[in-house]
Amino acid sequence: MRKLALSDEILLSVEKPARYIGGEINMQRKDPKAVDIRFCMCFPDVYEIGMSHLGIQILYDILNRREDTYCERVYSPWVDLDKLMREQNIPLFALESQDPVKDFDFLGITLQYEMCYTNILQILELSGIPIYSKDRTDEDPIVIGGGPCSYNPEPIADFFDFFYIGEGETAYNDILDLYKECKKSGKSRREFLELVAGIEGMYVPALYDVEYNDDNTIKSIAKNNDLAPDKVKKQAEMNLSEAFYPTNPIVPYLQVTQDRVVLEIQRGCIRGCRFCQAGMIYRPTRERDIDYLKKCAYEMLKSTGHEEISLSSLSSSDYSNLEELVYFLIDEFGSKGINISLPSLRIDAFSLDVMSKVQDVRKSSLTFAPEAGSQRLRDVINKGLSEEEILSGATAAFNSGWNRVKLYFMMGLPTETEEDIEGIAILTDKIAREYYDIPKEQRQGKVSVVASTSFFVPKPFTPFQWCRMDTPKEYLEKQKYLRSKINEQLNRKSIKYNWHEAELSELEGVLARGDRRLSKVIYDAYKSGCLYDSWGEHFNYEKWLKAFEDNHISMEFYNSRERKEDEIFPWDFIDVGVSKAFLLREYKRAKDVKVTPNCRELCYNCGAKSFGGGVCFLAEGGN
Amino acid sequence: MKVRIKFKKFGEMKFIGHLDVMRYFQKAFRRAEFDSEYTKGYNPHQVMSFASPLGLGLTSDGEYMDIGLISGQSPEIMVKRINEVMADGFQVIGYHILKEPGENEKNVTAMSLVSSSDYLISLKDSYSLGAKISSREDFCETFLEFINSPEIMINKKTKKSEKLVDIKPMVTLVAFDEIEYKDKLKSALSDVTHRIDNNQSYFADTESVADIYDNDIKVYLQLDTGSVSNLKPELVMEAFSSYINIDYNPHAWQVHRLEMYTRDDKTKKLISLDKLEK
Structure with a gap:
């Protein structure tokens, strides 16, 4: 039996000790002494969040297929254990072998949201790995970053040895082969990093210099080493239907956020909503073969014993064989007590039929994401959803027995006016009216409409990357305005309004489009006690403000200005396929309130065609 | 039919709390492809009840739960099947098919029996x-x-x-x-000496x-x-x-x-x- 890194006394005095013991069903067991490479994969948040992430499960599977490699896992210790580890000098350890992370060859950290940045520093510090890449020696693990936030890695560039830009399926084997070779021939850490820069998709920050203009914008980004490429090309796996899907994912003891089998049916999205980063960086859209998915569903349910299966993708309704797949799952597993959980689907006859089969209509609610309150603004953001579609969807749902609706909106979208904000209140009310148009005897009690607003945060590699973002003050005023408008509606008593914190969004905006100078701010914020910033109760805005002040860096520079068309962005050295010219064209079309058709209707030459596959080569209108 | 399962809990599994143990066994029975009885309704769950929850940090040679099955193989094979999908720290050591309650009788649960x-x-x-x-x-x-x-x-x-x-x-x-x-x-x-019948226990x-x-x-x-x-x-x-x-x-x-x-x-x-x- 394995020896645990933490004593009984510690494990029994912290919340949920199962976070730290590993030993789950389907955990990989290998002899660490019998492998050449030890890789520790990290999700810098608490276990229940990190274990719910599909990407790590895929990488865990790929890396452990190699006999010469043992891939293990580590998550952020919760604040209770964090304190004890610091007091008692206990080094952070991996769940599988319970060995210190510092003894590993690699520490791979997935970057899923900006607000986890201080947790990265916690992981490094508790592991005893120098926080700054420049301070590490040949004795320290190579620290890799990957995931959506690595599409602008600059704010955390100083903490990483290199970033893997793109999908993990393509290049990890090359990286590990290279590492083994370097280790054998006695090459130094620096030599390895120079060679890694030669693998497509790898970004080694130390091999690039950034110069700034007097106004703090970027003057140039240039490599300082011949082995590094000028542009780092995003990696995309073009064959999603062979191998590489983990059919025996780890089954946690704790109830994690995704306590179910997750079946990724496709990658990318044909829609092209202009605020959505995922919709751009994961282009081109690639579907997994339906027979392959059916096989995976069987194997995964068998190997995990989960009682629920869920489909994952950015827009499931666009998957070509969705009906066949969903009815297959219902017929095959529904009778065996397996819940089928459906991600947000477009509300139509098919989805209502499916939902009435898999969930209790009285208890569930319908979700729409109009994102904006007026048709004009929905056209600006290229959200292909008309008011008519929303209202007819709601009516169809009400007629089928539903009486609860959730609506998601964003506030602070480019070109937004008071009318657009009022539109949120009006649309919400119209939905309630649709309900009361149904004859009384056919209604199921009262209707409940929940409208939620989040604040729009401009992201790199979207048509809105040039946009000014509202200040928290402006947001709060808009929120108040919407509140007052909702109160004017006829059905105000049926409407519930939820909103997000403005300060958190402000910081997210800065970190999303920030540059290298922010590394020091993040470092200072962490050192002053910031941790688990994405957990509302732990977010400390004052400490962040002080860190910005101490470094003489203003958040306004990053958030509160419209960028010039020719401004060099910190992330411009990355080639995601989608071109900057296309994004700018889209931004202009947005300002002209012009809708762009989706990838299946017409190709607008975004650039993702260069990957040589996916929807680009199937679309009828493609040219 | 109702089956009483006896199991051990030991080693690092002592850090798994009672609710998680229940979830663990539900998934384990699925992995072992037991023909479980489910409750009715939109959120069906396996019919399962524990004799007495074991606190966090405790180990045990004798934990009990009653489960509902629609069909099954011989008790010995069923124990083998479930143990093949167990994690280190859980081991099933007993499987006993309970006597069907007579008319106007209810099943007596392990929980109500334990004293x-x-x-x-x-x-x-x-x-x-x-x-x-x-x-x-x-x-x-x-x-x-x-x-x-x-x-x-x-x-x-x-x-x-x-x-x-x-x-x-x-x-x-x-x-x-x-x-x-x-x-x-x-x-x-x-x-009372227990009559061991291989078809029952x-x-x-x-x-x-x-x-x-x-x-x-x-x-x-x-x-x-x-x-x-x-x-x-x-x-x-x-x-x-x-x-x-x-x-x-x-x-x-x-x-x-x-x-x-x-x-x-x-x-x-x-x-x-x-x-x-x-």
Whole structure:
């Protein structure tokens, strides 16, 4: 039996000790002494969040297929254990072998949201790995970053040895082969990093210099080493239907956020909503073969014993064989007590039929994401959803027995006016009216409409990357305005309004489009006690403000200005396929309130065609 | 049909709480492809009930749950199937198909039956019991004095209130080594002998999974368990700590459950839950 890194006394005095013991069903067991490479994969948040992430499960599977490699896992210790580890000098350890992370060859950290940045520093510090890449020696693990936030890695560039830009399926084997070779021939850490820069998709920050203009914008980004490429090309796996899907994912003891089998049916999205980063960086859209998915569903349910299966993708309704797949799952597993959980689907006859089969209509609610309150603004953001579609969807749902609706909106979208904000209140009310148009005897009690607003945060590699973002003050005023408008509606008593914190969004905006100078701010914020910033109760805005002040860096520079068309962005050295010219064209079309058709209707030459596959080569209108 | 499952919980699995153990077994039965009975409705779940939740940090040789199955193979094969999908730290050692209730009779759940549990409570190495107790002999002597007090009053906290309770009547057996324990147990047990029918039951003869500590300071206790009268072993050790004037350290003791029993109405003797027909 394995020896645990933490004593009984510690494990029994912290919340949920199962976070730290590993030993789950389907955990990989290998002899660490019998492998050449030890890789520790990290999700810098608490276990229940990190274990719910599909990407790590895929990488865990790929890396452990190699006999010469043992891939293990580590998550952020919760604040209770964090304190004890610091007091008692206990080094952070991996769940599988319970060995210190510092003894590993690699520490791979997935970057899923900006607000986890201080947790990265916690992981490094508790592991005893120098926080700054420049301070590490040949004795320290190579620290890799990957995931959506690595599409602008600059704010955390100083903490990483290199970033893997793109999908993990393509290049990890090359990286590990290279590492083994370097280790054998006695090459130094620096030599390895120079060679890694030669693998497509790898970004080694130390091999690039950034110069700034007097106004703090970027003057140039240039490599300082011949082995590094000028542009780092995003990696995309073009064959999603062979191998590489983990059919025996780890089954946690704790109830994690995704306590179910997750079946990724496709990658990318044909829609092209202009605020959505995922919709751009994961282009081109690639579907997994339906027979392959059916096989995976069987194997995964068998190997995990989960009682629920869920489909994952950015827009499931666009998957070509969705009906066949969903009815297959219902017929095959529904009778065996397996819940089928459906991600947000477009509300139509098919989805209502499916939902009435898999969930209790009285208890569930319908979700729409109009994102904006007026048709004009929905056209600006290229959200292909008309008011008519929303209202007819709601009516169809009400007629089928539903009486609860959730609506998601964003506030602070480019070109937004008071009318657009009022539109949120009006649309919400119209939905309630649709309900009361149904004859009384056919209604199921009262209707409940929940409208939620989040604040729009401009992201790199979207048509809105040039946009000014509202200040928290402006947001709060808009929120108040919407509140007052909702109160004017006829059905105000049926409407519930939820909103997000403005300060958190402000910081997210800065970190999303920030540059290298922010590394020091993040470092200072962490050192002053910031941790688990994405957990509302732990977010400390004052400490962040002080860190910005101490470094003489203003958040306004990053958030509160419209960028010039020719401004060099910190992330411009990355080639995601989608071109900057296309994004700018889209931004202009947005300002002209012009809708762009989706990838299946017409190709607008975004650039993702260069990957040589996916929807680009199937679309009828493609040219 | 209803089946009573007996299992052990040990090693690092002592850090898995009761609710997670339930979820663990639901998934395990699926992996083993048991033909489970489900509750009706939109959120069906497996028919499953535990005799008595085991606290976090405790290990056990004798945990019980009753499950509903629609069909199954022979008990021995079913035990083999489930053990093939177990994690280290869980082992199923018993499988008994319960007698179908007669007309106008309900199934009797393990939870409603249980009235007593045996525990082995050991001092973990590197913990001390103060200056006065430095050896196993000291401990046995002092613990006997303590348990032989005319009454043992403790402050029992419930969700609503706190009240003084005499726990002495809830302690029905005390022993300091295995021989003494087995000896005393014999006279407490009912002498009904269980007819083993391979088509109905399978029980594996296995060694105890209780952790053993070098200091050898340990005590076997039989305590009331269940809805009528319930005493947690931790409360006894807390009372003992205050008896010897030391601060109670919950981490100092490893509590291990050995077995669970029901009390026969007529003879007032104990019958372990795996020796019952219903």
